[in-house]
Amino acid sequence: MTEALTAHGLSVGHRTRTAWGRAVHRVVLADLRLTARPAELTVLLGPNGSGKSTLLRTLCGLLPPVAGTVRIAGADLAAQSPAALSRRLAVVLTDRTAPALLSARELVALGRHPHTGFLGRLRPADLAAVDRALRAVDAGHLAHRPATELSDGEWQRVLIARALAQEPRVILLDEPTAFLDAPSRAAVTVLLRELAHEHGLTVVASTHDVELALRLADVVWLADREGRLRTGAPEDLIHSGAVAAAFDTEHLAFDPGTASFALRRPSRGTASVDAPPPLRPLLERLLAREGLTVAPGPTDIHITAADDDTLLLSRKDGGTVRAPTFEDLARALRTDKEE
Numbered sequence: 001m002t003e004a005l006t007a008h009g010l011s012v013g014h015r016t017r018t019a020w021g022r023a024v025h026r027v028v029l030a031d032l033r034l035t036a037r038p039a040e041l042t043v044l045l046g047p048n049g050s051g052k053s054t055l056l057r058t059l060c061g062l063l064p065p066v067a068g069t070v071r072i073a074g075a076d077l078a079a080q081s082p083a084a085l086s087r088r089l090a091v092v093l094t095d096r097t098a099p100a101l102l103s104a105r106e107l108v109a110l111g112r113h114p115h116t117g118f119l120g121r122l123r124p125a126d127l128a129a130v131d132r133a134l135r136a137v138d139a140g141h142l143a144h145r146p147a148t149e150l151s152d153g154e155w156q157r158v159l160i161a162r163a164l165a166q167e168p169r170v171i172l173l174d175e176p177t178a179f180l181d182a183p184s185r186a187a188v189t190v191l192l193r194e195l196a197h198e199h200g201l202t203v204v205a206s207t208h209d210v211e212l213a214l215r216l217a218d219v220v221w222l223a224d225r226e227g228r229l230r231t232g233a234p235e236d237l238i239h240s241g242a243v244a245a246a247f248d249t250e251h252l253a254f255d256p257g258t259a260s261f262a263l264r265r266p267s268r269g270t271a272s273v274d275a276p277p278p279l280r281p282l283l284e285r286l287l288a289r290e291g292l293t294v295a296p297g298p299t300d301i302h303i304t305a306a307d308d309d310t311l312l313l314s315r316k317d318g319g320t321v322r323a324p325t326f327e328d329l330a331r332a333l334r335t336d337k338e339e
């Protein structure tokens, strides 16, 4: 069996109680058939409350399935001892609690627990695995820093290193890029892709960073608000309209052409633009924000990028305003609205 992580007939959810105190299962995602493959980065996407954490926690055994089975390399997760499971599967969750006074290296060394004996004594092979894990996430320089002093981005790398020190075949991560800035989000996602591609690991990570995931994931599992979960390459899900269906709202629309989100604003008029390529998309963004739809002329407003590096706003009624910056232009357009 080459598939590292599979789910068959899997329903996931939570045990709750009715108003009369009877225990019931609240199913979040039902009857799933999933495969996460080695050497692939699988990204779990979905709006708030669609069941990403519930699914990930079930896949790693923290929550029992409501129905169905989860297998790792063909072996039922439920039938494995915690020690055997932790040699195959590592989990990275979002919470930020570190045992006080541990250095980053000591924190990573906790990942060796499934491999050490009863006393938990680290042998040279264990220490080598810890250093390898720190190097793999480019965090060797953090080894001696107190874990509590790490920035969120550094912390995330160290947690991934702790998971790697377990030397698992499968890593599941719940929102590993939450709280990170854009460059760190990209760096961590690229790192996860490298761990899959270069080390042959099965990596499954959830995220809210849809655009980045659609660029870097090999496979996407997409949960929607109706309890469905679709799978495929990012392009399969963009092309089928599933991404737009899952995320489009009153204020935001997914554009399949650019695989990015655009603001949906009620249109209060039309505008045309005469500007060279670097300025044109910026002007179109600004106009969209101000509620103006770009159209071929004649339009209510015309913007020209003038030779003297200013922006010339011409109104249908003949009035013109010269704006030295985008800020001035936007303000002039808003003044129009107020008139």
Ligand SMILES: Nc1ncnc2c1ncn2[C@@H]1O[C@H](COP(=O)(O)OP(=O)(O)OP(=O)(O)O)[C@@H](O)[C@H]1O
Residues within 6 Å of the ligand: 014, 015, 016, 026, 028, 046, 047, 048, 049, 050, 051, 052, 053, 054, 055
């Ligand atoms: N302990 C719980 N008991 C009962 N219901 C729960 C519990 N935890 C989560 N839920 C419910 O399960 C559903 C899925 O929640 P989950 O946290 O899995 O979604 P998510 O996609 O991870 O959301 P987010 O993007 O907001 O983190 C939600 O309706 C949530 O209210």
